[in-house]
Amino acid sequence: MAVTVAVGTHWGDEGKAKIVDFLAQRHDAVVRFQGGANAGHTVIVDGKKFIFHQIPVGLIHPGKTCVVGNGVVFDPMEFLKELDEHTSTGIDPKDRLWVSDRAAVVMPWHKRIEAIREDAAGEGAIGTTKRGIGPTYLDKISREHGIRVADLLYPKSFRDCVRAIVSDKNDVFTKVYGAEPLDADKIADDYLNAAERLRPFITNTSALLHDMIRSGKRILCEGAQATLLDIDHGTYPFVTSSNTTAGGSVTGTGIGPTYISDVVGIVKAYTSRVGNGPFPTE
Structure with a gap:
């Protein structure tokens, strides 16, 4: 079998990036399958610190294919910012970094509504990163306001979609929360400009991964957050908005479950918790 899944077994901060970095050396591709820019996977190599939010840790290994899977909620602006940070260190992503055309896209209204609700909840707040992760998954599942990466490649329909969604979202922002309305055309302009840089990275990653498996390549699925x-x-409810366990790697990549040969659970010597909520060992 060709696929290994690495997941945290606590509430996060188990040092997953270090283990993924180690395991990447014996795999041909590293794939993120859930979460988004709310991850912060840190690796230090030769005294240099590399922080990965959406891009797989495997990018620091020359020749390794890196995939942002369909289960990730994808923030184009943060992705490009992160990419620029890594390429400035000499890392070359050409022809080895890919983004699923089916991944849901994080939009400005997702971040705004999450911040408003978290601030209003006070002590009852879940403790999110305010990066719009939960609201993006919500729109993905509701289907009414969901936008996928592939939509960025069709400017006219994308702009029409953004205008329609912003019209609905502004009703909530202005009438319910008393917030300023969003500018649909500015949002569309910003995302379409980003799309031109993203275009070379966008592909059907499920097909890509299956082709790699059929050719004998080994795949490592990199979990974010934790079990x-x-x-x-x-x-x-003090959890993240995705399936962080090994099963999530199947739906988040399109890889069939029978291809998974190993699951690596990453444990830390003492327990800590990321975010708010019950912590039995306190």
Whole structure:
């Protein structure tokens, strides 16, 4: 079998990036399958610190294919910022960094509504990163206001879609929260400009991964957050908005479950918790 899944077994901060960095040396591709820019995977190599939010840790290894899977909620602006940071160190992503055309896109209204609700919740706040992760998954599942990476490649329909969604979202912002309305055309302009840089990275990553498996390549699925933050199996409602356990790697990549040969659970010597919520060992 060709696929290994690496996940945290606590509430995050288990040092997943260090283990993924080690395991990447014996794999041909590293894939993110859930979460988004709310991750902060840190690796130090020769005294240099590399922080990965959406891009897989494997990017620091020359020749390794890196994939942002369909289960990730993708923030184009943060991705490009992160990419620029890594390329400035001499890392070359050409022809080895790919983004799923099916990944849901984080939009400005997602970040705004999350920040408003978290601030209003006070002591009852979940403790999100305010990066719009939950609201993006919500729109993805509701289907009414969901935008996918592939939509960025069709300027006219994308702009029409943004205008329609912003019209609905502005009703909520102005009438419910008393906030300023969003400018649909400015948002569309910003994202379409980003899309031109993103175009070379966008592909059908599920097909890419299956082709790699069929050719004998080994795949490493890099989990973000951790098991006890899983939307179904964690300490609900103080959890993240995705399936962080090994099963999430199947739906988040398009890789069939029978291809998974190993699951690596990453443990830390003492327990800590990321975000708010119950912490039994306190």
